[in-house]
Each structure stands twice: as structure tokens, then as C-alpha cells.
Amino acid sequence: MIVEIGHFALILAFATALAQTVLPMWGAVSRDPSLMAMARPSALITFGLVLIAYGALTMAYIGSDFSVANVVMNSHSSKPLIYKISGVWSNHEGSMLLWVMILVLFAALVALRSAEMPERLLASVLSVEGAIAAAFLIFIILTSNPFLRLTDLPAEGQGLNPILEDPGLAIHPPLLYLGYVGFSVAFSFAVGALIHGRIDAVWARFVRPWTLLAWIFLTLGIAMGSYWAYYELGWGGWWFWDPVENASLMPWLMGTALLHSTVVMEKRDALKVWTILLSILTFSLSLLGTFLVRSGVITSVHSFASDPARGIFILGILTFFIGGGLVLFAWRGPSLKQGGLFAPVSREGALVVNNLFLATSAVAVLVGTLYPLVLETLNGNKISVGAPYFNLTAVPLFVVLLMLVPFGQSLAWKRGDLLGVGQRLLAAFGLAVLAMIVTLAARQGGPVAAPLGIGLGVWLIAGSITDVFYRSYRRGLSWSSVLNRALGMPRSAWGTALAHAGMGLTVIGISATVWGVETLAVVSPNEALSVGPYRVSLEQAFKRTGQGFREEVARFIVMEGDQAKGSIETSKRIHTGREMPTTEAGIVTYGLGQLYASVNDILPDGKVSIRFYWKPLVTLIWGGALVMAFGGMLSLSDRRARIAVSVKARRTMPAPSEVSA
Amino acid sequence: MAMTRKQKRLTLIAAAGCVLAVATGLILFALSDKIVFFYTPSDLAKQGIGAGTRVRIGGLVEVGSVQRDAAMNVAFRVTDTEKSLSVTYKGLLPDLFREGQGVVAEGVYEGGDRVQADTVLAKHDENYMPKDVADALKKKGVWQGSKSP
Numbered sequence: 001m002i003v004e005i006g007h008f009a010l011i012l013a014f015a016t017a018l019a020q021t022v023l024p025m026w027g028a029v030s031r032d033p034s035l036m037a038m039a040r041p042s043a044l045i046t047f048g049l050v051l052i053a054y055g056a057l058t059m060a061y062i063g064s065d066f067s068v069a070n071v072v073m074n075s076h077s078s079k080p081l082i083y084k085i086s087g088v089w090s091n092h093e094g095s096m097l098l099w100v101m102i103l104v105l106f107a108a109l110v111a112l113r114s115a116e117m118p119e120r121l122l123a124s125v126l127s128v129e130g131a132i133a134a135a136f137l138i139f140i141i142l143t144s145n146p147f148l149r150l151t152d153l154p155a156e157g158q159g160l161n162p163i164l165e166d167p168g169l170a171i172h173p174p175l176l177y178l179g180y181v182g183f184s185v186a187f188s189f190a191v192g193a194l195i196h197g198r199i200d201a202v203w204a205r206f207v208r209p210w211t212l213l214a215w216i217f218l219t220l221g222i223a224m225g226s227y228w229a230y231y232e233l234g235w236g237g238w239w240f241w242d243p244v245e246n247a248s249l250m251p252w253l254m255g256t257a258l259l260h261s262t263v264v265m266e267k268r269d270a271l272k273v274w275t276i277l278l279s280i281l282t283f284s285l286s287l288l289g290t291f292l293v294r295s296g297v298i299t300s301v302h303s304f305a306s307d308p309a310r311g312i313f314i315l316g317i318l319t320f321f322i323g324g325g326l327v328l329f330a331w332r333g334p335s336l337k338q339g340g341l342f343a344p345v346s347r348e349g350a351l352v353v354n355n356l357f358l359a360t361s362a363v364a365v366l367v368g369t370l371y372p373l374v375l376e377t378l379n380g381n382k383i384s385v386g387a388p389y390f391n392l393t394a395v396p397l398f399v400v401l402l403m404l405v406p407f408g409q410s411l412a413w414k415r416g417d418l419l420g421v422g423q424r425l426l427a428a429f430g431l432a433v434l435a436m437i438v439t440l441a442a443r444q445g446g447p448v449a450a451p452l453g454i455g456l457g458v459w460l461i462a463g464s465i466t467d468v469f470y471r472s473y474r475r476g477l478s479w480s481s482v483l484n485r486a487l488g489m490p491r492s493a494w495g496t497a498l499a500h501a502g503m504g505l506t507v508i509g510i511s512a513t514v515w516g517v518e519t520l521a522v523v524s525p526n527e528a529l530s531v532g533p534y535r536v537s538l539e540q541a542f543k544r545t546g547q548g549f550r551e552e553v554a555r556f557i558v559m560e561g562d563q564a565k566g567s568i569e570t571s572k573r574i575h576t577g578r579e580m581p582t583t584e585a586g587i588v589t590y591g592l593g594q595l596y597a598s599v600n601d602i603l604p605d606g607k608v609s610i611r612f613y614w615k616p617l618v619t620l621i622w623g624g625a626l627v628m629a630f631g632g633m634l635s636l637s638d639r640r641a642r643i644a645v646s647v648k649a650r651r652t653m654p655a656p657s658e659v660s661a
Numbered sequence: 662m663a664m665t666r667k668q669k670r671l672t673l674i675a676a677a678g679c680v681l682a683v684a685t686g687l688i689l690f691a692l693s694d695k696i697v698f699f700y701t702p703s704d705l706a707k708q709g710i711g712a713g714t715r716v717r718i719g720g721l722v723e724v725g726s727v728q729r730d731a732a733m734n735v736a737f738r739v740t741d742t743e744k745s746l747s748v749t750y751k752g753l754l755p756d757l758f759r760e761g762q763g764v765v766a767e768g769v770y771e772g773g774d775r776v777q778a779d780t781v782l783a784k785h786d787e788n789y790m791p792k793d794v795a796d797a798l799k800k801k802g803v804w805q806g807s808k809s810p
Contacts, residue, residue: 235753341669344676356677360684367688371696382699384717384767385692392691397684520733520752572756581756600733600753609733611753 003068006056007147010097013049013104014137016042020107020130024123028195036123040111043126046133047108054101057094057146061087067153070094070146076159078548078576086170087160092294092310093146095173099290100136102174102181107133110185110210117206124192125185132184135317143310162549162575162582168228176221176248180286182214183255187283190276191325194332199272204265207279209636211262215255216632222248223625231585236518236596236613238621241390246369247289250362254282257358264348267413270339271352277333278355280325285362287318292369346416350408357401364393402456402507405500406463410470424470428462446514453511460504464497495635502627509592509620517614524607528559532614534595535559539567541602549575551584554599554608558588565590570597570610592617697767702744705770712772718746719765727760739764739776748776755783 020042027035060068061084064077074094075087089095107129114122140146163169189207193199225248230238239245258278264271291314342348368385375381406428410421436455443450471493472486517532528537536556544553551573558565570586586597596613603609699717700708710716723745726738735754738745748766758764758781768778 341666341673343669344672352673353676356680360680364684364688367692371692382717383696384699385696386767388695389691392695393684393687396687397680522731522733583753583756598753 002056002059003065003147003149006053006060007145009049009052009056010137010147011141013046013053014134014141016046016049017104017130017134017137020046021127021134023127024130025127025195028120028123028127031120033119036119039123039126040114043104043107043111043129046130047104050097050101050104050133050137053147054088054097057097058085058088061085064157066155066157067149068146069148069150072150072154072157074160075157076548076576077156079160079165080547082167082170083160083165086164089173090160090164093140093144095177096136096140096144096294097146098174099177099181100133100140102177103129103136103184104133106182106185106210110188118196121189121192121196121198121203121206124195125188128188128191129184132188132321135320139310139313139317143313159548159575159578162573162578162580163232165548165575166228166232168224169232172221172224172228175217175224179214179216179218179221179255180248180251180289182210182217183251183258183279183283183286185210185214186258186279187321187325190279191328193276194328194336197332197335199276199336201266201269204262204275208259208262208266211255211259211279212632212636215252215259216629216636218248218252218255219625219629219632222252223622223629227622231587231596232582236516236585236598236611236615238513238618241368241385241387243369244293246365247292250365250369251282251285251289253358253362253365254278254285257355257362258282260351260354260358264351265339268340268342268348270342270348271355272339273333273336274355276336277329278359280322280329281359284318284322284325285366287321291315291318343415345411345418347408347411347413349416350404350411353404354401354408357397357404361394361397361401364397365390368393399456402460402503405460405503406466409463409467409496409500425463425466428459428466431462432456432459443515450511450514454508457504457506457508457511460507461501464501464504468494468497491638492635495631495633495638498631498634499628500631502624502629502631504624505620505627506622506624509617509622509624512617512620513615515616516618519612520610521612522603522607522609529612531595531612532593532616533560534565534590534614536568536595536597536612538608538610541606541608544571549573552599552602554597554602554610556586556597556610558595568595568597570599572599572602589619592619592623594618699765701741702739702746702774703741705746706744706774710770712770714770715768716770716776717765717767718748718776719763720745722758722760722762722764724760739766744774746774746776748778748781750778750781752781754781757783759783 020039023035023042024039027033027038057070059065060071061075062081064071064075064084066072070091070093071087074091075084079087087094089098107126110129111122111126117125186207189203189210193203222245225245226238229240229245230236258275261271261275261278265275291311294310294314368389372383372385375383406425407418407421410424411418432455435458436451439454440448440451468486468489471489472482474482474485477485519529519531521529523529523538525538525540528535530536536558539555539557541552541554544551551571553569553571555567555569557567566588568586568588571584573582573584574580575582583598588595593614593616596615598611598613600609600611697715697717699719700710702718702720705716705718718739720739720741723738723740726736728736732751733753734749734751736747736749737760739748740746748768750766750768762783765782766776766778767780767782768776770776
């Protein structure tokens, strides 16, 4: 019964999403206030209906309702509750439903926070959101229905794919989708502005918080996915330039560009047409990512089932929205009032450079990701484009961009003083060079790129500190009042500093991977191995059973000198249900580095064939991403980002925050 | 010295042009130099690839061909049922690496029928076959289809 209610709600949601598309847009075009007023309630009703559908599917999973095909194929009555809930999005049908639910959630949030928005803009924005939701709802209903019943009832489900059975992976898809789909708001605003024919700094104020929110989630989602691949796949790598990873990186690069260009638009009323284009492109890349992952044109852990009908359907949706957005841009873009031009050496000039590099590196990643598909279609040649391609294209572009970041961050709006900024950054530059020399001397041998990378990371962090310092420091002030001024800085300024410093931490973590140590060996009980600064010895190999699996475990004692530091366990696990083997890596964190063990084989005579890594500073890779996301959250919590306040303040009096800034 | 509107616009266009030109150059060079072609054992025999070329090969792991030693060296044969290649690899094999199952290996072609692999990929779950391998097997007519639940 619950399942039927869910199915019914899903179909109703398609109908209300259509209404949400047609009525407000008609109202916006014919300037009919009563039709435009339909936007808000229809967005909220669509959200409510999709929520019911989603809730019904979740209930079927929690209650292990094995009359539902989707539950049978992806769940098992013995699974812990969290994997029953996350089982919902572990498969194609359920994850598409999650995708749509997040989409209509964003539309509902826009509707709820729209008190200050012009009616026509709101009507167009929600109409576009409705159109995207309707397209994906009909896709689910026709090709990927999660509510299909079985006539032949099995007694037990087949279980979740064991490599997906993991707390990290349980939250990875929702985070990533919040990022992907969050950019739909910027897209809808862009299309709304093109239809509306007006775009100004206030528009940027409406868009920026949504873009920032999507960016924060996408940053976290990518970091989570990378960490999951690192510990679950057992190869010790954290990024593989896999098409699916690229699919999430491209919208991140373009979205980062968008985030910076909306700042220029908000502050200086410039870069308007470009910002509209970026909004369209960013969500286009999100859609492309969804297509690449869901259509089965590339096979990976993420492509659940390749069904050509689904691929073509999503390709159709993709073509309609990307093509439609770009055509509308080409048609209406020139009629938008151009923003002002500005001096090349200024904060806004630096942000243009940022946009140029970010957008170009996104294109480089795009070319590398699509080239194998294009070549195979054209002449049947199968190729793989891997790390060497990306290391030569996207990476150098990104490195140059990062070298410029501290300059841009310190330049003033309108007319910057490059010489003055250079002088201010002298200390930061010295620190970066020092870090480079010290690491070069301490680690003789090894690629020279690593010390350069460490220097770059330090340069970014020191650049952020310099920025905070010169915003707070004035000659003659006591240190406590400088500190007070620093603490009183707008949160968005702190957000920028933290996000850039976080990037610096990630760069340091990535650079240090070069100094990782790998040891492959077959060891007998009590035999010791040295791994980087530690020694490990095999304590014992034994069998164990857990909830839903049995495993053979190898436990090692970790020693530093003569001191025992702890133990590390790695296992070969067989999951009941699918009888599928996985390797569970053992990871222990010491300081910022990690000791990583991955068992290859446990031999009948008690010997263990094992791979150990020592990875210095590796946690900084993901730690840096967390700092970046935290910077984003700080910036989001800045009172100036709260639209209602700022718009009212513009009308009546200068906002207190603007006085102090 | 304030710049005129025209100068500002030109500076912007020149900067964009430089970055794009460099990026295009890098991309074209990388696409011609840094990509790896996929071959089945028969393709590799037919096309006369020079020794030392980086290749990606795929097929089925020949039953009874897997040999391991104590130092974690592995040797196995990859077949497309017509021709086969001898692959050597040092390191951990994927969990689902099995005799008779699909596999993709990337490494250096050493001439003859020898490939020194540095990456070995197997399928991710029991229903999944690397796409390149599935396509190649379909062409040979020996594809049995993946059982779908």
C-alpha cells in the first residue's frame, strides 16, 4: 500500500511540476500576477509529493519489503539500518529519485526565501526549476521506476554491493547531489534573467548564496568520494582521473569560477553577461556528469546498469536544457545591459584571470573525459586518457592560477597597486621559498616538483594570513586592538582567507604523496618489516565473523623504534548474500600521516602476503577540503549574504555591516 | 595614467587569448602523446606495435595460466580465444581477479607476446565486465552476456 502511494505521489508530482513550469512562465510573459502567484505553492506541493514518494521507498527498504524489485536487488533483511536507508540511493532508480528530491527541495527553499524577489524573476526561476524536475520525473516514471512490484516473491534480498556498504559512501551521493543539483538554482536564475531581460547587482545577491551552498556541498562530496576510494578500493590512491571523478570535478571548477564572478557582479556591477553564461555552463556540466555516470557510456563502480534507453533519454534531457539555455543566451544575451569595464590591475581584474584559468582547466578536463568517447564513436579506436594527460594540461593551469591567488586576494577593488601588494606579500613569498629550500634539503632525491608544491601550499596559506593581517593592522594600534579588528572582519573576508588557505593545505598534502613509501612482502608470524619511520610485525592471522560477512584478518603490531605504538588490522572479507570478496584496508593515523595496510593473501601456512604504505601528510588532502568548505560556510553566514536584510538595507539606510567593512 | 575603454578591452582579450592558446597547445600535445590505445591480443598481433609502446590490453584470464611467486610477482595469460598474451605484474591483484574472467591490464608492450603490466583492473562486481572486454568478446562471438538479476 505504502509503495503504491509512493508511486502515485511520484506521478502526481510530475503533473504539479508541469503546472509549476507552464503557469508561472505564462504569467511572467503575459504579466498576469495571479498566474505568477502559482509559482510558490506549486513548487511547495511538488516538493511535498516527491518527499512522499521518497519516504515510501525508504519505508519499503526499512521494512525489507521484498515484493519491490528494487529492494530485493539492493537490500537484505540482515543489513544494519543505516545501510537499509542508504540502500535507497545505492542503485540507479533510487539515486535518480534522490536527485529529483534534492532538486525540488532547492526549488521549495527558493520559494520560501523569496519574499524580496521581484515577482517576475521568481516566477521564471521556479518555472525553470519545475521544467527540470518534470523532465527527470518523467524519466524516472518511464525508464527507472523504483516502485515496480514482483509477482514472484523471493524470501530474501540480494544485499547491497559490499563496496558500497560503508558509512563514507552512505553520505557521499547525497552530498554530491546537493552540489550538482544546487547549481540548478544558478541556472534557473540565469534563464530567469534572460527571460526577464534585466540583470543587476541585486540579481547577483540572490544567486550568490545558492551558488555558495552548492559549492560547499560539492567540495565536501568530492572530498568524501576521494577518501572513500582511498580506503575502500585498497589501492592507496586518492584520485584516479576516472571519468566519473572528472564528472564531479568539472562542475566544481566551473562553479568555483561562477562563485568568484558573482562577487564581481555584486560589488562592481560588471561581468554580467559572463556570469550568466557561467551559470548555464556550470549546471550543464552537472547534467553532463549525471549523464556520464547514469547512462552507462562509461563503466565504473558508479554505473549500475547500462540500459541504452536510459542513456538516450538523459541525453535528450541534457540536450534540451543545455541547448535551450545556450540558445536563449545567444538570443537574449546581447540585449542585456553590459556591465562596466575596469582596470586590468584590480581585484576585479584578478578575478577575471581566476575565471579564465578555472574555466580553461574545466575545458581541459572536459576534453580529456570526452575524447575517448568521441574517438570510439568516430573510428572505433579505444583509448584511455589517464593521469599523464591531466598532469600535463589541467594541473599546470591550476598551478599558475594558485601562484596568482595571493596577489588577487590582496589587490584592492577598482584600481589595485601591484607594487604595494608585492611589497606586502614579500614575507609570504620568503616563507614559501624557505619551505621549499628546507624540504629540498631535508628530502634529498625525489622529484623536485614536491618541494615546489610544498612551497606553493605555504605561499597560499601565508598569502591568506597576509591578507587578514593587512586588513586588521594599522600603524600605531596596539596588538589587542589589531586582534579585535581581525575578529571583527566580515565573515565573508574570513571565508575567503580560510578557503584559500584550505586549498594550500590540500596542495601540501598532494605534494607530500611523492614521499610515500610502499612495501610489498610475504611475512611469517612475528616477522618484522620496516615501513617509512615505523616497523610492523605480524601478530597473527585469524578468522572472524561480523554482521553480514565473514573475514580472514591479519593483525600487525606497529613499532616506532622499540616502542609499541598500536596495532593495525586488514582483512579479506566475504559478504553473505552476494558472496563477493572485498579487501578491507587497515588505516592508522599518526600525526598528519597515515599507515595503510592492505592484505593480498593469507596463505595456508600462516604467512601473509601484504602491502604497506606510509603516507606522510596525506590527511591534509581532505583536511584542506574541509577547511575550504568551512570557509564557504562562514562566508554564507555573513549577514550581507542574507538577501532580505541587504535589500531592505539598500532601500532605507546603509547596513551596519557596510559601515564597519 | 588611466587606460582608455579600448585599451582595457584589448588587455582583457589579449590575456584571454594567451591563456587559451597555451591551454590549446597543451591539450593538443597531451592528446597526441599521452593517450594509451586499447588492444585485444589479436589486435596486438595484427597491428605490429613496436616494443616499448604503452598499451592497454583486455580479454579473459586463461584458465590454469596464473602463476605467483613469493615476491608477489604474478604471471598470467590474457586470451581473446584466438590469440593470447603473457602478462607479468608485481603487486596486489584486484579482489575479483579470477581465471576465466574478464581483465584489463595497462603497461609496456615488450614485443612478442609479452606485456609488463603496472595496472590490472578487474570487474567491480559479479555482474560487471570491463566494457572494452565485453565489446571485444561480442565481436568474436564468444560473449555469453552478463547475467542480470
